[in-house]
Amino acid sequence: MAQSQLARSEQINGWAFVAPALILLGLFMIYPILWSLWMSLQTGRGMVMSFGGFTNVMRLTQDPVFLRALTNTLTFLAIQVPIMLILALLFANALNDSKLWGRSWFRTAIFLPCVTSLVAYSVVFRSMFGQEGIINDMLMNLGLIGSPIPWLADPFWAKVVIVASITWRWTGYNMIFYLAAMQNIDRSIYEAARIDGVPAWARFWYLTVPMLKPVILFTTVISTIGTLQLFDEPNLITLGGPSDSTLTLSLYIYNLSFKFMPSFGYAATVSYVIVVLVGILSVIQFFLARDRRA
Amino acid sequence: MSNPLAPIGRAAQYVLLALAAFVSIFPFYWMVVGATNTSADVTLGKASFGTALFDNIGKLVTTLDLPRLMFNSFFIAGVGTALTLVISSLAGYGFEIFRSRFREKVFAGLLLMLSVPFAALMIPLFIMMANLKLINTYQAIILPSVASIFIIFYFRQATKAFPHELRDAAKIDGLKEWQIFLFVYMPVMRSTYAAATIIVFMTHWNNYLWPLIVLQTNEMKTLTLATASLISAYVPDWGVVMVGAILATLPTLIIFFLLQRRFVEGMLGAVK
Numbered sequence: 001m002a003q004s005q006l007a008r009s010e011q012i013n014g015w016a017f018v019a020p021a022l023i024l025l026g027l028f029m030i031y032p033i034l035w036s037l038w039m040s041l042q043t044g045r046g047m048v049m050s051f052g053g054f055t056n057v058m059r060l061t062q063d064p065v066f067l068r069a070l071t072n073t074l075t076f077l078a079i080q081v082p083i084m085l086i087l088a089l090l091f092a093n094a095l096n097d098s099k100l101w102g103r104s105w106f107r108t109a110i111f112l113p114c115v116t117s118l119v120a121y122s123v124v125f126r127s128m129f130g131q132e133g134i135i136n137d138m139l140m141n142l143g144l145i146g147s148p149i150p151w152l153a154d155p156f157w158a159k160v161v162i163v164a165s166i167t168w169r170w171t172g173y174n175m176i177f178y179l180a181a182m183q184n185i186d187r188s189i190y191e192a193a194r195i196d197g198v199p200a201w202a203r204f205w206y207l208t209v210p211m212l213k214p215v216i217l218f219t220t221v222i223s224t225i226g227t228l229q230l231f232d233e234p235n236l237i238t239l240g241g242p243s244d245s246t247l248t249l250s251l252y253i254y255n256l257s258f259k260f261m262p263s264f265g266y267a268a269t270v271s272y273v274i275v276v277l278v279g280i281l282s283v284i285q286f287f288l289a290r291d292r293r294a
Numbered sequence: 295m296s297n298p299l300a301p302i303g304r305a306a307q308y309v310l311l312a313l314a315a316f317v318s319i320f321p322f323y324w325m326v327v328g329a330t331n332t333s334a335d336v337t338l339g340k341a342s343f344g345t346a347l348f349d350n351i352g353k354l355v356t357t358l359d360l361p362r363l364m365f366n367s368f369f370i371a372g373v374g375t376a377l378t379l380v381i382s383s384l385a386g387y388g389f390e391i392f393r394s395r396f397r398e399k400v401f402a403g404l405l406l407m408l409s410v411p412f413a414a415l416m417i418p419l420f421i422m423m424a425n426l427k428l429i430n431t432y433q434a435i436i437l438p439s440v441a442s443i444f445i446i447f448y449f450r451q452a453t454k455a456f457p458h459e460l461r462d463a464a465k466i467d468g469l470k471e472w473q474i475f476l477f478v479y480m481p482v483m484r485s486t487y488a489a490a491t492i493i494v495f496m497t498h499w500n501n502y503l504w505p506l507i508v509l510q511t512n513e514m515k516t517l518t519l520a521t522a523s524l525i526s527a528y529v530p531d532w533g534v535v536m537v538g539a540i541l542a543t544l545p546t547l548i549i550f551f552l553l554q555r556r557f558v559e560g561m562l563g564a565v566k
Contacts, residue, residue: 007393013471014392018400021385024441025404032418033410039417091314094307108554109315112322115492115550118500119518120539123525124325127336127532134324134339172318176557200303221409229411232502236522250413250503257417258507264417271414278409 040272042265056269066270068244069252072159074277076248077227080163085219088171089212092178093204107179111172118169122236125165126152129237155245158238162246165233170226174219181215182208217289224281228274249274325543328536336532350533357534358520359513360541367499367517368545370435374498377440379490383483385441386449387475391461401450408443412503420507434508439498445490452486488556496546517542 043055060066094100095107113121128135129151136148151157185208193203209216231250234240240247240255249270256267328336331344354360389401419438420429428434456479464474480487502518509515515523521538524530550557 010392011394014388014394014397017384017388017392017471017475020381021441021446022400024381024437025407025443028419028438028441029407029410029415032415032422033407035418035421036414087314090310094311097307100307100311106311106315110311110318112547112550113318115496115543115546116322117518117521117539117542117546119502119522120325120542121321123521123535123539124321124328126525127328127535128321128324130337130339132338134341137339137341168317168321171314225409225411229413231413236525250411253413253416254503254507257420264421268414268417271411271417274411275409275414278411282409 036268036271039265039268042268056266059266060269060273065244065247066252069247069249069270070273072244072246073228073230073248075159076163076166076230077224080166081220081223081227083163084167084171084223085174085216087167088174088219089178089209089216091171092175092182093208095175095179096182107175111176113169113171114173116169118232119236121169122165122233125161125168125233126237129161152238153242155242158242158246161237162230162233165237166227166230170223174223177215177219178212181212185211213289217285220285221282224285225278228277228281325536325539328532329540331533331536333530333532333534336536346533347537350531350537353531353534354537357524358538362513363515363517363520364541366432366514370432370501370505370516371495371498371545373432374436374439375491375495377436378442378445378494378498379487381440382442382445383449383480383487383490384475385446386451387453387479389446390450390453390456404443404446408447416504416507419504423508429508430510430514435501435505436498438504439501442494442497445494448490448493449486452483456482485556488553492546492550492553492557495549499546 040056041053042051091110095103095110097103100106127133130136131148131150131153133151135151136145139145140148149157151161189207190203193207198206229250230248231254234246234248234251235254238246240251253267253270256263256270324341327341327343329350330347331340332346332349335344335346389397415438423429423434460478460482461474464478469477500518501516502522505516505519506522509519512520517538521535521542524535524538
């Protein structure tokens with residue numbers, strides 16, 4: 001077979017393998033994205049819409065509920081993602097030790113939360129954090145608190161419950177990525193460091209962490225995207241309350257579109273706020289990772 | 295040469311892991327215990343087994359059409375998983391194996407779309423499904439998530455470890471490209487498929503927001519949606535809710551334990 005003919009058949013084969021995915025993504029992703037961009041320029045209620053230009057964007061700046069949802073979402077992001085990823089790294093590092101007894105048991109136990117259904121765990125957590133519930137009982141028995149904490153009735157503690165829940169659900173998931181990456185690191189590097197008398201914390205900080213940088217970046221971006229889209233937990237555990245203290249952008253979009261009189265144009269504008277945030281944060285994260293590697 | 299601090303470090307390691315394992319496992323224990331207690335006991339934080347299990351199961355069976363909900367959930371997750379694995383692994387294989395001028399550009403475009411949140415799609419998708427008269431159907435739930443960029447990316451990464459000599463040998467033996475994919479690639483990559491199956495099945499099974507929007511009648515609802523609706527009552531019956539939560543969690547747990555050994559292996563291939 002002639003070289004060019006072979007190359008052409010390779011090309012055709014290649015696109016044939018990729019085509020089904022691309023067609024579906026075009027239909028159910030690219031087209032809706034563009035449509036929603038167009039929609040964000042429309043105002044009106046229900047199906048009666050008219051072109052409004054940047055009216056919706058102006059409305060954002062004067063909408064206290066939106067500003068609250070935005071602040072809440074960013075607060076969750078700033079607090080939850082670092083806590084979760086640091087915990088995941090620590091657990092993975094503790095587990096990446098061939099002499100550890102019960103290693104696979106610990107690994108399975110810590111990974112198990114992310115195998116549960118989001119809805120199931122949300123309802124279980126809601127029952128645990130009742131005023132007279134098990135968490136308050138345990139904390140009081142341990143002497144950590146004197147009186148029950150109104151977990152779901154207080155704006156601050158409700159946020160804490162959401163952070164604790166997501167951390168419970170996703171830490172093991174991130175840990176598995178770190179663990180897999182750690183097992184790809186050449187053992188002899190650690191042996192050499194050990195012989196040179198480098199202490200364990202320094203081996204972790206100066207050897208493991210830098211070598212995991214690509215995976216850490218990957219998990220940071222994925223977790224950021226996930227947290228910016230937070231919906232299930234606030235909708236099921238705290239119902240966005242009390243007084244909107246756990247209302248997230250996704251929950252607000254849902255409320256705007258499906259709970260009250262639909263306001264699709266404005267909801268689409270709010271959804272683009274998430275798109276822009278994800279964009280900005282991903283660029284920053286990539287930039288930081290590249291900078292440090294140089 | 296022995297480090298005097300080593301035993302302390304080792305103890306700290308065990309304490310950290312034991313604590314993490316306890317916190318991870320406790321809600322499962324709570325869920326199982328709760329299923330055996332009355333609603334009042336759950337509210338009051340009773341952490342020991344009770345006698346209300348059959349009562350709770352009975353109440354759940356009379357409130358919900360369980361066989362129907364199970365069928366819906368398994369059908370949606372099963373068909374969704376099979377389609378996602380086929381379509382996304384084909385694409386992952388294609389992107390890695392074949393050379394083309396536009397390949398990297400298209401792939402970069404896909405990765406960029408990975409960051410578009412579902413919220414930005416859900417309103418147009420909803421109107422689209424309404425126009426196609428697909429609201430309240432299985433198709434509406436399954437179709438939008440079948441081409442998963444994350445899984446395409448995952449398969450492309452894993453394919454980097456696929457030995458090209460095998461493909462060359464198969465070509466010399468006269469196998470067509472789709473035969474190579476089916477009879478050489480898929481068996482070799484079974485760990486990758488196993489890990490992807492867990493992730494994809496979980497995504498479909500746990501899907502909440504999109505079904506909440508699209509599935510509108512009780513007989514179309516999934517187990518997950520029905521469990522969520524149990525707590526929308528002003529005073530939820532917690533014992534019954536716990537039985538529902540167990541049912542909603544059990545299938546993903548079983549799949550995980552069946553495929554667990556291959557799971558870490560498959561993850562390893564993807565991060566390389």
